[in-house]
Amino acid sequence: MPIRYIPYDKVPVKGQAILNNITRSQRLLSYKDNNKVHERILRGIPYYELNELEQVGKESENLVIRGECLSACAYLKEKNIKIDLVYIDPPFASGADYAKKVYIRKNPKLAQKIKKAEEKMEMDELVAFEEKMYGDIWSKEDYLNWMYENLMAIKEVMSDTASIYVHLDWHIGHYVKILMDEVFGEENFTEEIIWHYEKWTSSSNSLQKNHDVIYMYKKNEKNIFNEQKEITKNLKDKYEKGYLIGGGFGSNGLVVYDKSKPKVIELINSGKYQVHYAESKGKPLSDVWQIPFINPVATERLDYATQKPEALLERIIKASSNEGMIVADFFGGSGVTAKVANDLDRRFIHCDIGINSIQTVRDRLVEAKADFKILEVQDGLNLFRNPIQTMDKLASLIDGLNTQKPEGINSFWFGTIVNSKYGTMPVFVPDLRDSTKKVLDIVAINEIVNKEIYNFDNFNGEVKKVIVYFVDIVDLAEIKKFIKENNQTLIEIELRDLKQVLDFVIVDDKVEFNLKEDGLFYEVEINSFYSDRLKQKIGEYNSKQALKSNANHISISEDGLELIEYLSLDCTNESGVWQSDSEIKIDKNGFVSINGTKTKEFWNAKISSNTKPKRLKIRNIAGDEIVQNLLF
Ligand SMILES: C[S@@+](CC[C@H](N)C(=O)[O-])C[C@H]1O[C@@H](n2cnc3c(N)ncnc32)[C@H](O)[C@@H]1O
Structure with missing residues (x-):
């Protein structure tokens, strides 16, 4: 039950943000259940308590919130935290269910043996099954009512000079554009960005869908805009052929001129026009962005369905925020916004409803050496992963x-x-x-x-x-x-x-381990790990496979160590907020990252620290976590 409902600053006026009341050329844009949404808006944003789960690095204002967009907005409004830039890439109403591949890790004991025998590990023989992450199947009405409420709540926490970018595609984008006109005002519509990428199916009876749309609105008349330049392939070719690119003819007009044309050279020599070779290397960024999809083997690829490229967020964050400002993504997914914001010295807020997103962004930000805290919305439901x-x-x-x-x-x-x-x-x-x-x-x-x-x-x-x-x-x-x-x-x-x-129904995973210490060094060795939930899941997978001719049976060793993805030791707190003082993450190939630094080592079934650990946390490959107190 919410602690209370936080009122919206401005209850939408007639003809403005209430769908029922939009009248244009005598047409009425009205959706089923409008009244219910209107009642919810009048009631306010439900504000639930938030629990701090973990502190990573130093105290900072950066936040990772597990919960719904609405709950995160209620929290920010309650704490009077204002956002300078919002990027959201919400579900697209694409009709798809998104799944995560769950990879069985290398069993450390077996991996060691293989290493000793100097045999080559077959990395392409990864074993995996799928887990559902989030669904994107909606009726248009439900989607738009839901989106309307989210946009209204987001607007409440935007600073006066903030901008919002909403990333969608052909499924529902055009409807949301109209919603945004109502919520933010048509006069504040600033850009429609086309993200163009190459991808195609081998044969098709329609045109290839090769772009997404990103609608950008400012909250008020004034917002932040930093110009950026881009060198398109065309311009790059011209440079290489000895053409020069300059600015300064007339106002800011971009001029591409050829050395071989004496007339242009004369004009330049007359001193009447100034040409800035250095900073004019490129043309001002247009609203059509050619950015490739993340390639499957790229280092930034995180196995998160719908993950967007960092290059896309880099442009958005550079264009509409300055260093030190707060950038928020309320449908954060793999954490691309938080990661790029941190790289560019902005502060970040990442929110997502799924446990998989929170774990993915956490590990991504640990690797990026970011400081942040993780909060969880106490909305009365212990969601089963998502x-x-x-x-x-x-x-x-x-x-x-x-x-x-x-x-x-x-x-x-x-x-x-x-x-x-x-x-x-x-x-x-x-x-x-x-x-x-x-x-x-x-x-x-x-x-x-x-x-x-x-x-x-x-x-x-x-x-x-x-x-x-x-x-x-x-x-x-x-x-x-x-x-x-x-x-x-x-x-x-x-x-x-x-x-x-x-x-x-939720039965916790079980772990058995040995403790070793010599006063300066503390070590936990994992002997066995058992997960009832994974056992059931793998059982279901195997029975489906059994029906296929080329069945791919998954078998798990008796000690079950290949079901572990992550371990952490808390040497600071006995209970409450988790502080990870030593951690190991095992990637899908079996290589470990130690405290966020990647290595080419296999896990040896141990985790250690130099100070006495108080608790051990283990996350299984599907994202379920257990915590054990340690008695050294
Ligand atoms: C398209 S994905 C975002 C992908 C992200 N931009 C990236 O690059 O990884 C949409 C995300 O919204 C999350 N989500 C769905 N409904 C939500 C809600 N009501 N509040 C917060 N997050 C939600 C899903 O869990 C999913 O991770």
Whole structure:
């Protein structure tokens, strides 16, 4: 339950940011559920408590926030932190589910043996399975209502001279442009940037889709803009052929002239025009950016689906911010914005809902030697890695749930449970992938009490009871009272807490280890590692593979060390905020990074430190973490 709702500074005026009220040439741009969104805007941004999970490096204002964009904005507004530049690359409504490849690591004991025998490791024989990261499947209405609320909240935390860049593509970009006109004002629309890249399918019956769009708006009339130059291939060729490029004819006009043309030389010699050879090496940056996709073997590639190139963010950050300013990305993914902002001496805020993003950006920033803290939004739900995996998991967690709904039970219901006393009971589970549907409030329960339970007419057999799961509830007593006073049917409505279902099922990984010390050196040697969740996942993968002719079976050794991705020792705090004083990350090829520095060594199943460690943290290859206290 939110601590409170933080009001928006300016409740949108009629004809401005309320979709229902946009009237243009007598057409009405209005979406289903507009009223609900409007109510949410009037209510304010839900503000939840945030927990500090980790301090990396020195104290600083840089933040990595695990949670939703809305929650991060509520926090920033509450703390009066203003953002100078926002870049967001939200889900595109592309209709795709994004997955992460989970690579089984080299078993350290086996790797050592192979090394000793001087045998060549076959690096291309990596074994992997997939885990869902986030879904991008929306109806247009849901997407736009969700996006509208996010943009409204982001605007609340932008400084007066800030700019926002919103990265989208052909799926939904044009609709969001209209939303942005409403939220930020048409007069503040500054750029439509085309990111052009080369990629193609071998045969196709349509044109190749080779660009994304980035809409840029400023918050107010004045914003920061730093001019940049680019040398296009065309200009580069001209340089090489002995052409010179200069500026200064007339105002700022760019002139490309040829030494062989005496007239131009004469003009220059007359002293009337000034040509700055040095800084005019290139033409002012245009709004069409030719930046290649990150190549699969590039050092910046992090195996994060939808990862954007650093070169793209470099242009945005240089154009619209100065050193020391705060750059935020509320859909941060692999952390490209935070990384480039840090490289360019800006401060950063990275927010993302998925655990995989938080771990990826954390490790990326440790490697970049950045200082930051990691916060987690306490929004009442211990998400199972990310909302999409949680939803998938729920189907198997709710006892007796049959997701194949009988005819007559519409898609509002997640599934049904059958028991001898009540017969078929429809089950409602909030769609955790859509933040607008997460809280069980009067609006949501009203939909059930006054609409959905009347829809069982077609159902062959009487419904006596429905079960309504909730994650976050405004006020349980108030909801119960509402049901009592408003339920005109004989159907019983039972409320159940979804968190208990999730808490019950998540079994922590187990580790066995030995401790060694000589007063100056402390060592933890891992003997075995067991993950119930990974075991199940690999089991599922193997049974699917068994049906294929070229089956790729994954087998895990008895000690299970190939399931470990990361280890850290905290020598500072016994509990609370994690401080990583020594850490090892094992990459997909089995090589280790020690305290953020890459090596060509294989992991030796140990981690050590020079001061006495108090706790050990282990992350498995799918991102689940456990912490063990150490008794040296
Ligand atoms: C297209 S990806 C961003 C990729 C990123 N620009 C990069 O270069 O790696 C979108 C991200 O938004 C996150 N996301 C989805 N819904 C969110 C929400 N409501 N709040 C915060 N993050 C969200 C997803 O977990 C995903 O990492």
